[in-house]
Amino acid sequence: MRAVPTILHLDMDAFYASVEQAAKPSLRGKAVIVGGLGPRGVVATASYEARRSGVHSAMAMGMARRLCPNAAFLVPRFPVYRQVSEVVMAVLRSVSPLVEPLSLDEAFVDLEAGPHGALLDLQGQEPTALATARVTAMVLALAEDLRADIGRATGLTASVGVASSKMLAKIASEQAKPDGLLLVEPGREHQVLDPLPVRALPGVGPATAEHLRRAGIATVAEAAAAGKAELVRLLGKAQGAAVASMAAGRDDRPVVADRETKSVSVEDTFEVDLADRTRVLREIDRLAESCVRRLRAAGKSGRTVVVKVRRFDFSTLTRSETLRAPTDDPAVVLEIARRLMDAVDTTGGVRLLGVGVTGLADFTQEDLFAHVVEAKGDAERPGGPVAGAPGPEGQGAVAGAPPGEERDAAGAESSLAREPAAAEAQRRWLPGQDVRHVEFGPGWVQGSGVGRVTVRFETPWSPPGRVRTFLVDDPALEQGPPLPLTGPDGPDPEPHGGGPGPRSGAVSGT
DNA sequence: TCTGGGGTCCTAGGACCC
DNA sequence: TCTGGGGTCCTAGGACCC
Numbered sequence: 155m156r157a158v159p160t161i162l163h164l165d166m167d168a169f170y171a172s173v174e175q176a177a178k179p180s181l182r183g184k185a186v187i188v189g190g191l192g193p194r195g196v197v198a199t200a201s202y203e204a205r206r207s208g209v210h211s212a213m214a215m216g217m218a219r220r221l222c223p224n225a226a227f228l229v230p231r232f233p234v235y236r237q238v239s240e241v242v243m244a245v246l247r248s249v250s251p252l253v254e255p256l257s258l259d260e261a262f263v264d265l266e267a268g269p270h271g272a273l274l275d276l277q278g279q280e281p282t283a284l285a286t287a288r289v290t291a292m293v294l295a296l297a298e299d300l301r302a303d304i305g306r307a308t309g310l311t312a313s314v315g316v317a318s319s320k321m322l323a324k325i326a327s328e329q330a331k332p333d334g335l336l337l338v339e340p341g342r343e344h345q346v347l348d349p350l351p352v353r354a355l356p357g358v359g360p361a362t363a364e365h366l367r368r369a370g371i372a373t374v375a376e377a378a379a380a381g382k383a384e385l386v387r388l389l390g391k392a393q394g395a396a397v398a399s400m401a402a403g404r405d406d407r408p409v410v411a412d413r414e415t416k417s418v419s420v421e422d423t424f425e426v427d428l429a430d431r432t433r434v435l436r437e438i439d440r441l442a443e444s445c446v447r448r449l450r451a452a453g454k455s456g457r458t459v460v461v462k463v464r465r466f467d468f469s470t471l472t473r474s475e476t477l478r479a480p481t482d483d484p485a486v487v488l489e490i491a492r493r494l495m496d497a498v499d500t501t502g503g504v505r506l507l508g509v510g511v512t513g514l515a516d517f518t519q520e521d522l523f524a525h526v527v528e529a530k531g532d533a534e535r536p537g538g539p540v541a542g543a544p545g546p547e548g549q550g551a552v553a554g555a556p557p558g559e560e561r562d563a564a565g566a567e568s569s570l571a572r573e574p575a576a577a578e579a580q581r582r583w584l585p586g587q588d589v590r591h592v593e594f595g596p597g598w599v600q601g602s603g604v605g606r607v608t609v610r611f612e613t614p615w616s617p618p619g620r621v622r623t624f625l626v627d628d629p630a631l632e633q634g635p636p637l638p639l640t641g642p643d644g645p646d647p648e649p650h651g652g653g654p655g656p657r658s659g660a661v662s663g664t
Numbered sequence: 665t666c667t668g669g670g671g672t673c674c675t676a677g678g679a680c681c682c
Numbered sequence: 683t684c685t686g687g688g689g690t691c692c693t694a695g696g697a698c699c700c
Contacts (some may be wrong), residue, residue, distance in 0.1 A: 191697045196668050198700095217665035257670095257700045293667080357673090393697090394676055416672070423668060436700080458692085466669075474693060506668090 155404060156318040158289050159337055160265040160274050162297060163315045163323035164246065164304075167332040169203035169259035173238055174228055174586065176309045176639045178598060185209075185225035187218050191585060194505075202332060204389055226600075229587030231349045234636045235259075238308055245303045254409045262320055264409035267393065269298060290339055295334050306343055309614075309639050319405035320347065321356055328354075328413050343403045346441025348375035362389060377401035415452060417458070420445040427466045427503030434504055435492060441509040442491045444501035446484040454514045455482035459490040462508035463498050466581075470506075473498060480515040487511065583607040583626060590634035594622065597634075602626060614639050 166172065170188040175181045189197040195215035200222075207222035239258040240398065246253045246261055250268025255261045265274060274289055297314045305310050315326025325346065330336040336640035338346050352374060353363045369388055371377050378401040385401075386394030399405065420441050428434050437459065449456060460474040469601070473494040482488065491509050520656040583589075583602040588607055590596050597611035600621060607626050612619025614637055624631050 194667075196666095198668080214665045214667050216667095220665070246676080260700070361697060390675070413672095417668070417670090421669060470695085472694065476692060508669090510670095529684065 155406060156266075157340055158266075158274055158286075159293055159316045159318050160264055160271070161317060161320055161323045161342060161409060162249075162263040162300075163327045164242075164261055164300070165264065165313050165315075165327045165331070166198065166259035167311045167313055168199055168201050168205075169310075170199040170230055170235055171204070172310050172601070173231075174226075174234055175201060177234070177614050177637065178226075178610070179612050179614070179616060181226050185222050186228065187215075187222065187225045188228050188586070189218075190214065191217055191227055191229055194423050194425060196642045200225075201483070223594070226585075229537050229584040231586065231588070231636055234639075237636075238310070238639065241307050241415070242304055242312070244624065245300065245307055247301060248303070252409050252411050254411055254413070262323065262409045264314075265293065265296065267409075278372075286340060294335070294337055297337070299511060301335060307640075318343065319403075320407050320409070321400055321405040322403075324356070325350070325354060327340070347401075347403055348373065348378070352377050352397075352401070352591070355397060357393065357396055357400070362393065365389065374401050378403075410607065414514075415454065416514060417447045417510055417512040418445060418454065418456070418514070419462075419505055420448065421462060421506055421508030421510075423464070423506045427505050428500075428507075429503045431500065434507065435495060435498055437507050438491050438495050438509060439488055441507060442488045443484055445509045445511060446482060446487050448517050449511050449514075450482050453516060453518050454632050455480040455517050455519075456511035456515070457481075457513035458511065459494070460510040460512060461491050461494045461498075461510075462506070462510065463495075463500070463504060464506035466503035466505055468505065474512075480513065480517070482518050588634040588636050590632055591622075591624075592630045596637060613637055 157422050174186050175184075176522060183203065184201070185207065186201040187197055187204050187209060188199045188453065189195050193216075197209060197211055197213045197215060197218050199211060199391075200209040200213075200218070204218075204222050204225050207225075209225070211220050213490040215227070218225070224639075235258050238254075242251060242259075243255055243261060246263050249270070250263050252267035253261055254263075254265035265271065265483045270292070274292065289297055293316055297316055298606060301312055302315055304310065311333040313327050313332060314329040314335045315323045315328070315330055315338070316336070317323040317326050318340050321340050322343055326336040326338050351363070351372060352358050352366050353360075355377070358366075365388060366372070366377065369380075369384075371380055377397060380388075382395060382398035385398045388394060389397060422441065423438075429436065457478075457480045458474050458476040460472055462470065462472045464470045475490050475494060476610050477486075477490075487509070583599045585599055585601055587599045588596065589599055591609065591611070594611045596613055597609045597619065600608040602608065606623050606625055607628075608621055608623045609631070610621045
């Protein structure tokens with residue numbers, strides 16, 4: 155807990171949806187929903203326009219479509235989000251080297267570690283009202299500059315919270331949304347914290363909140379009043395103590411810049427449950443290879459292999475095996491994953507499969523992939539996609555060939571090769587995806603079906619563009635590269651996304 | 665409406681060792 | 683013959699976060 159509000163939390167507003175609105179002029183001011191578009195997809199991000207219809211993150215896509223049928227439903231474009239995220243993090247590092255990213259769109263910054271740290275430090279002085287007011291004014295100016303810099307660099311809006319701890323900085327940025335700034339003055343922490351539902355505390359999710367509610371604890375003030383002993387009794391040692399501290403406003407967690415990766419995993423939910431054992435094992439092979447490729451791209455090896463199975467009824471189990479020494483050999487991981495799978499009953503069908511590696515160590519060997527790859531199709535070749543660059547996310551596997559046609563796991567022919575043309579077209583032209591036409595230039599897929607694909611031709615820096623329809627196999631149309639958000643004439647002066655105009659202020663006297 | 669994918673941390677029981 | 687306590691590792695599951 156600091157005497158001075160020098161921890162900053164920044165959160166991009168409706169990040170994925172705002173990137174799409176910036177990239178696609180025709181979507182600005184419209185409801186945009188980004189997520190898995192298949193029958194089992196969920197919402198990753200909804201624009202504020204879509205949220206007005208009740209759509210939110212993690213909602214089943216089916217429900218989102220019913221609540222907001224006229225929204226634009228788009229597949230996520232992670233390479234673009236990653237690129238924008240790097241720009242955002244670079245702007246944050248211009249203020250202080252101590253930046254802790256929490257995800258692509260969120261980070262903590264420790265301002266005391268930066269060039270302004272000395273100025274902000276009260277240097278052991280009494281935190282007089284005057285000194286505190288001076289520091290508060292400086293931090294507010296700094297944070298407002300930061301938001302403006304991010305607007306200029308990305309064309310997007312961000313919300314910022316500043317406080318004397320991580321917890322309060324994060325709560326403040328939440329309250330500032332969208333496109334706002336909120337600073338919690340030292341001494342006013344309880345004013346902000348006490349009335350909030352316990353759910354607002356980090357680490358208190360639906361299950362814990364329900365547990366506390368049954369014990370008559372609904373707000374942070376009530377949790378604080380309950381005391382540590384009672385909370386430990388209710389929630390267990392670690393969580394009880396954590397909730398007691400947080401509720402009392404105590405949070406001394408430092409901002410940590412370089413957190414080590416502890417596990418790597420890959421999983422896939424299938425559009426239709428897998429019933430066939432052979433198919434299940436083939437998918438395990440694919441996931442294991444993909445997992446090891448990412449492991450090696452990160453320069454790591456691991457000791458424990460984990461497989462994850464979600465059955466038709468959503469019951470989920472994991473099976474793991476630990477080696478004596480870490481490996482990054484795909485053949486080893488593959489063999490263990492298969493063996494673990496042998497002990498799992500999949501009667502009734504499998505909804506999701508996953509393969510992961512934990513117990514990571516820092517080493518890689520070269521060329522272990524060579525022999526595994528030989529019999530595979532182009533899609534699975536390593537060294538194609540750059541480290542960590544995903545293919546289409548959340549695509550899973552489409553219902554494959556009918557069971558009668560299944561070959562054994564070693565079969566050289568991939569199921570993709572025998573996929574019906576219509577299904578192949580469906581996966582080739584996904585809404586939101588970048589395309590290029592030899593005559594009309596760059597655009598994006600608006601939709602496809604019955605042998606046609608509809609494309610809107612526009613770029614981040616053009617006015618809203620026109621829509622044209624093509625045959626799905628039109629040779630003039632191909633996948634395109636994602637375009638940068640900032641056009642040839644430099645960044646857009648008007649940030650997109652967010653909602654109402656900027657707001658900022660400090661929590662001070664009532 | 666029907667529930668993604670990538671992670672982190674904690675708990676608890678049993679094995680094993682001292 | 684009956685019975686220790688503590689530490690560490692492994693496995694499985696669950697809550698939580700974005």
